[in-house]
Amino acid sequence: MREFLKIALxxxxxSVVSAALLGVIFTHTEETRKRNEQARLxxxxxxxxxxxxxxxxxxxxxxxLLEQGGRQDIGYVLPVRGxxxxxxxxxxxxxxxxxxVSGPVDDEAERDxxxxxxMPGFQARYADSYILALDSGGHRLASFIQGRTAGFKTxxxxxxxxxxxxxxxxxxxxxxxxxxxLGAEIEQEYFxxxxxxxxxxxxxxxxxxxxxxxxxYQRCLERSKWAARGITPQAGAEACAKYVHEDIHAITGxxxxxxxxxxxxxxxxxxxxxxxxIVAAAAAKAGLEPVFAPEGR
Amino acid sequence: MEGQQYTVxxxxxxxxVRENPIFKLALSMCPAVAMTxxxxxxxLLGLAVLFVQVASNVTVSIFRRFxxxxxxxxxxxxxIATWVSVSDMGLAAxxxxxxxxxxxxxxxxxxxxxxxxxxxxxxxxxxxWPSFWDGMGMGLGFMFALxxxxxxxxxxxxxxxxxxxxxxxxxxxxxxLPPAGFFAIGLLMALFLWLERxxxxxxxxx
Amino acid sequence: MRRLLxxxxxxxLLTAQASAAGRILDGEVSGEHELTLNLGLALPVDWQWQxxxxxxxxxxxxxxxxxxAARLERDGRVLVLTxxxxxxxQSAYDLTLRASDQDPVEKFTVRKGxxxxxxxxxxxxxxIQNFVFSRYLGLCIFFGASGRKETAVGMGFxxxxxxxxxxxxxxxxxxxxxxxxxxxxxxxxTFVGIIAVFVQFLDTVLRKVNPFLFKKLGVYLVLITTNxxxxxxxxxxxxxxxxxxxxxxxxxxxxxxxxxALFLMACVRERLELADIPEVFRGLPIAFxxxxxxxxxxxxxxxxxx
Numbered sequence: 001m002r003e004f005l006k007i008a009l010x011x012x013x014x015s016v017v018s019a020a021l022l023g024v025i026f027t028h029t030e031e032t033r034k035r036n037e038q039a040r041l042x043x044x045x046x047x048x049x050x051x052x053x054x055x056x057x058x059x060x061x062x063x064x065l066l067e068q069g070g071r072q073d074i075g076y077v078l079p080v081r082g083x084x085x086x087x088x089x090x091x092x093x094x095x096x097x098x099x100x101v102s103g104p105v106d107d108e109a110e111r112d113x114x115x116x117x118x119m120p121g122f123q124a125r126y127a128d129s130y131i132l133a134l135d136s137g138g139h140r141l142a143s144f145i146q147g148r149t150a151g152f153k154t155x156x157x158x159x160x161x162x163x164x165x166x167x168x169x170x171x172x173x174x175x176x177x178x179x180x181x182l183g184a185e186i187e188q189e190y191f192x193x194x195x196x197x198x199x200x201x202x203x204x205x206x207x208x209x210x211x212x213x214x215x216x217y218q219r220c221l222e223r224s225k226w227a228a229r230g231i232t233p234q235a236g237a238e239a240c241a242k243y244v245h246e247d248i249h250a251i252t253g254x255x256x257x258x259x260x261x262x263x264x265x266x267x268x269x270x271x272x273x274x275x276x277x278i279v280a281a282a283a284a285k286a287g288l289e290p291v292f293a294p295e296g297r
Numbered sequence: 298m299e300g301q302q303y304t305v306x307x308x309x310x311x312x313x314v315r316e317n318p319i320f321k322l323a324l325s326m327c328p329a330v331a332m333t334x335x336x337x338x339x340x341l342l343g344l345a346v347l348f349v350q351v352a353s354n355v356t357v358s359i360f361r362r363f364x365x366x367x368x369x370x371x372x373x374x375x376x377i378a379t380w381v382s383v384s385d386m387g388l389a390a391x392x393x394x395x396x397x398x399x400x401x402x403x404x405x406x407x408x409x410x411x412x413x414x415x416x417x418x419x420x421x422x423x424x425x426w427p428s429f430w431d432g433m434g435m436g437l438g439f440m441f442a443l444x445x446x447x448x449x450x451x452x453x454x455x456x457x458x459x460x461x462x463x464x465x466x467x468x469x470x471x472x473x474l475p476p477a478g479f480f481a482i483g484l485l486m487a488l489f490l491w492l493e494r495x496x497x498x499x500x501x502x503x
Numbered sequence: 504m505r506r507l508l509x510x511x512x513x514x515x516l517l518t519a520q521a522s523a524a525g526r527i528l529d530g531e532v533s534g535e536h537e538l539t540l541n542l543g544l545a546l547p548v549d550w551q552w553q554x555x556x557x558x559x560x561x562x563x564x565x566x567x568x569x570x571x572a573a574r575l576e577r578d579g580r581v582l583v584l585t586x587x588x589x590x591x592x593q594s595a596y597d598l599t600l601r602a603s604d605q606d607p608v609e610k611f612t613v614r615k616g617x618x619x620x621x622x623x624x625x626x627x628x629x630x631i632q633n634f635v636f637s638r639y640l641g642l643c644i645f646f647g648a649s650g651r652k653e654t655a656v657g658m659g660f661x662x663x664x665x666x667x668x669x670x671x672x673x674x675x676x677x678x679x680x681x682x683x684x685x686x687x688x689x690x691x692x693t694f695v696g697i698i699a700v701f702v703q704f705l706d707t708v709l710r711k712v713n714p715f716l717f718k719k720l721g722v723y724l725v726l727i728t729t730n731x732x733x734x735x736x737x738x739x740x741x742x743x744x745x746x747x748x749x750x751x752x753x754x755x756x757x758x759x760x761x762x763x764a765l766f767l768m769a770c771v772r773e774r775l776e777l778a779d780i781p782e783v784f785r786g787l788p789i790a791f792x793x794x795x796x797x798x799x800x801x802x803x804x805x806x807x808x809x
Contacts, residue, residue: 010365014372015696018379019689025383026688029390036393065562070610072564072597091564127562150591152806175397179805180334181454181473225462256806263589271566278565323787324643327731331639371699374728378692386688404691404738410643410729476798478639483791487783494783 034107045133048142048161048169055136059291061279062105063127064115075115075124076279077105081289086118093278098286130272138293140164145272146174149264152257153177156186160195160265166273168203171195171265183257191251191258193221195265197244203269207247208259217243305430312434318411319442319482320489325409328402329443330478336459339447341392342399343440345384347433349406352380354420354432361421373416374407381407411435446481525609527600532592536571538584538613545579546602555602558586561595561612568596592808621752623808624745628756631808634732635764636794636801641732646790648726648765655769658726659762663755665727666736669701670754673737674747694737695728702728732761767797 042058049056062077066088073096075088084101103114108126115124128147132140145160157175162168171192178184185191190213198206213221219229220239226232231239250258280294316322319329325346332338356376357364364372385403388396396403406412415435420428451457454473456464471477526544533539538558552573559567569587576583590596595614601607615623634640648658673694681687706724709717727733736757740750771793780789 007365007367010363011368011371011375014364014375015692018375018692022379022382022386022688022692025386029386033386033390033393036390040393065564072561074565089565091559093565150593180475181470228462260589267566267588271563274566323646326642326646327640330642371696374695374699375692378695382688382691385691401735401738405640405731405734407691407695408729408731408734413729474802475637475639476795476802479791479795479798483784483788483795486791487781487788490788491783 038106044159044172045131045142045144045161048144048163049133050141053133053135053141056141057134057291059132059134060106061130061132062111063129063275065125065127066119067123067125068121074127075119077101077111077115078279078283078288079291080283081291085288086115087279087283087286087288088119089278089282093282095282095286098288128268130276132292134292138291140292142169143272143276145268147264147268149260149268151176151178151186151260152183152254153179156257156261156264158261158264158268160268160272162269162272166200166269168195168198168265168269173261178254178257182251182254185251185254186257186261189223190218190221191248191261193223194248197240200269200273202245203266206262206266208250208255208262209247210250210255212252213249214243217249308427308430309434309437312431312436312438313441314438314493316435317438317442317489318435319439320486322411323486324411324414325439326482327405328399329446329482331475332399332402333443333446333450333478333481334454334473334475335451335457336444336447337395338398339443340440341388341395342402343436343443345388345399345403346406346409346412346439347436348384349377349380350412350415350436350439351429351432352383353377353412353416354428355425356380357416357420358423358425358428364421369417369421370413373413377412377416378407411439446478446485449485450477450481525600525611526602527598527609527611530598530611530613532590532594532596532613533583535589536586538586538590538596538598540582540584540598540611540613542580542582546575546582548575548579550575550579550602555600555604556584557599558584559597561597561614564597617748621748624749624752625756625759627808628753629760629763630801631804631806633760633764633801633804634735634757635761636798637805638735639798640735641730641761642794644726644730645761645765645768645794646787649768649790650772652766652769652773655765656762659758659765661724662727662730662733662761663758665698665701665705665724666733666758667751667754668705669698669733670736670740670750671747672697672701674740674745674750677737677741690738690741691734694734698733698737699728732757764797768794 045058046056059079060077061079064075064077064086066073066075071090073088073090075086078085078087084105085098086101087098088096090096099118101114101118103110103117105111105114112124112126116122128145131144131146133142133144135141141164143162143166145162146157147160148155148157150156154177155175156173156178159172159174160168161170161172173187173192176184176186178186195203216239219225219231220236223236226236248258248262280290280292283290284294312318314321318324319326328342328346332342353373353376357373381404384406385400388403389400415431419431423431448458450472451459452463453469454467454471454477456462456467467473472481526542526546528541528543530538530540552570556570556573557567558570559565570584571587572585574583574585575581592615595612598611598613600609600611628634632638635642635645644658648654676693676697677690681690681693702724706717709724736754740753743749745753768790772790775789775793784792
């Protein structure tokens with residue numbers, strides 16, 4: 001029995017020391033991780049802003065699905081003057097309720113908790129986020145849609161960058177589980193950059209064709225390799241201008257992934273445009289003062 | 298065994314060639330198949346394994362007299378799991394871009410047979426300095442094997458190395474597909490064995 | 504395949520759905536742009552669908568989908584809707600339907616049945632994302648235990664046992680201990696600990712209860728602790744936030760898939776021993792090449808979904 005106790009104590013001490021060491025390291029690295037993640041997101045978004053932009057602020061709108069009983073409402077966590085507010089709308093766009101949101105909203109876990117606190121009795125589920133890059137007057141320089149769409153395998157998480165007139169500036173793939181060499185090619189520039197430069201109307205009519213990518217189109221799409229290949233920005237832009245009105249060329253061997261990502265981008269952008277109008281109008285009606293100016297031009 | 302002299306070079310050579318974890322001992326091959334589609338992933342995972350191996354080796358060597366015999370396996374597991382969690386958190390915080398690709402495999406390092414076998418076979422019976430170099434040797438051998446396969450697969454499959462484009466086309470795309478990892482290891486293992494046999498025959502003839 | 508699954512799915516959906524009291528019994532996504540609904544109360548043949556039917560994705564209740572056509576079949580008992588936007592069997596859709604302008608609006612949610620979800624997880628883990636041939640995990644044990652059919656069967660069986668039991672325990676510990684206390688960073692430590700304890704426990708119990716079985720499985724039980732899959736399954740179920748039943752389904756599927764992989768490999772390797780193989784390839788190298796061929800074959804399952 002003595003022996004057993006000694007062994008058990010030995011093991012216990014080892015476990016506790018390990019757990020304590022991990023706890024220390026965790027608290028140390030968690031802060032850094034969050035900061036780095038935020039910095040990376042902002043730098044990848046910063047690439048789509050005009051080079052001379054000054055005093056740019058990022059404002060995020062987070063969309064939640066609120067369920068109670070049988071009814072489903074949509075809650076938007078909006079940045080307003082003085083903090084954040086939760087604006088609850090019904091599916092038709094009418095204001096159901098509004099409430100201030102206390103606590104940090106940048107981290108997903110903390111935000112979920114804050115929303116649950118603000119709306120007790122409701123089942124709140126996070127849907128997606130819209131990040132707006134605002135100039136000093138609150139006007140949109142660029143908008144970023146963080147959402148997901150079904151891929152060939154499970155989900156593909158995307159970031160779509162839109163300009164002030166809702167034309168597509170670029171597409172980034174954040175997460176996916178596609179096959180390497182096939183569906184995973186959606187990460188490559190020669191696929192993603194085909195979306196850049198499309199206006200909203202063009203995007204709505206966009207289709208996917210199973211045609212191979214012309215060589216010069218591919219070269220001008222791979223913007224990061226322009227310098228290595230000796231292509232000037234002007235020459236690259238000119239070469240791509242020829243093809244900018246074509247449908248999306250599907251990736252060889254990954255037609256379904258290409259189609260689903262294209263459809264996903266279309267629907268995310270359409271939903272964004274529609275929702276921003278509704279939210280801006282509803283926020284005004286509810287008496288909230290969001291930090292972003294309504295697109296009333 | 299405690300008194301035997303191990304030199305740094307001997308331990309390194311042992312890990313790299315004579316008892317190479319992947320090609321000779323055939324342990325912990327899961328990442329060798331899945332994560333060698335390019336050199337960078339192989340290098341990063343090899344680095345993580347190197348860190349865990351060395352840290353665990355040193356820890357066990359320092360505390361070898363305090364770990365009771367009956368619970369040594371659970372104790373080793375706890376120590377390895379701690380170091381794996383440390384490297385997991387470290388990578389997530391300081392190299393998130395790379396971390397995303399190897400995330401699952403970093404956590405799985407804790408079940409790599411190579412690490413626990415080194416603790417049992419070597420670190421629990423030797424002092425700190427040889428244990429450190431044994432860990433280095435094994436870790437470097439692992440990294441070398443992973444990168445060797447990675448170079449083979451990335452160059453033939455995508456015409457690039459470490460993401461840098463070397464050929465403007467993809468010579469033999471098959472090697473970049475996931476199942477090719479099995480073929481690559483099988484063929485390269487056979488090559489390794491053949492080379493070793495020729496070398497031993499050459500030395501024997503001398 | 505669809506024809507065979509349809510009656511099964513209909514039954515499952517029937518039993519699993521808490522449908523609103525109304526005429527819609529069940530429904531499913533029957534094509535990329537098609538929704539099929541089974542009605543308990545038939546609709547008249549000349550029923551006008553415009554303005555009387557609404558479809559939204561559960562995730563986007565404020566974006567109505569465009570119904571392009573509605574077709575009644577089987578004397579008005581089956582309603583087939585054609586929608587402009589692509590539909591996915593993985594998503595849930597909320598429907599509103601009214602038979603006429605005087606009737607009340609009926610609501611219904613079309614989603615995958617509970618059992619169908621579990622079934623797809625099992626098949627997914629066993630075939631489509633087979634842990635050995637598609638995810639490339641558990642290889643050390645795989646190559647070690649696939650030399651003979653008996654060892655393969657023994658290993659596979661003990662693996663399924665340990666996997667299912669520890670999956671339940673891991674799920675419970677994670678959701679009732681780690682998550683509420685915000686100790687997620689201890690997950691690797693705890694999972695490995697739980698698995699080691701379980702293996703030890705099983706070792707002791709089996710030794711006393713069924714010595715014969717213990718002798719047959721003996722050494723494999725201990726080897727399971729250093730198996731990549733045994734840790735990967737808890738990590739996956741935590742990552743995907745599975746509930747208890749889904750975790751069990753994943754454990755069962757992965758165990759079955761692993762056992763299948765082991766058995767297939769053992770069959771081939773037993774034959775290979777009698778074949779004339781170059782010396783440097785004998786043993787492991789040729790086994791790897793064979794595994795590669797299997798992996799290529801399993802690539803054919805990729806992307807399948809139920």
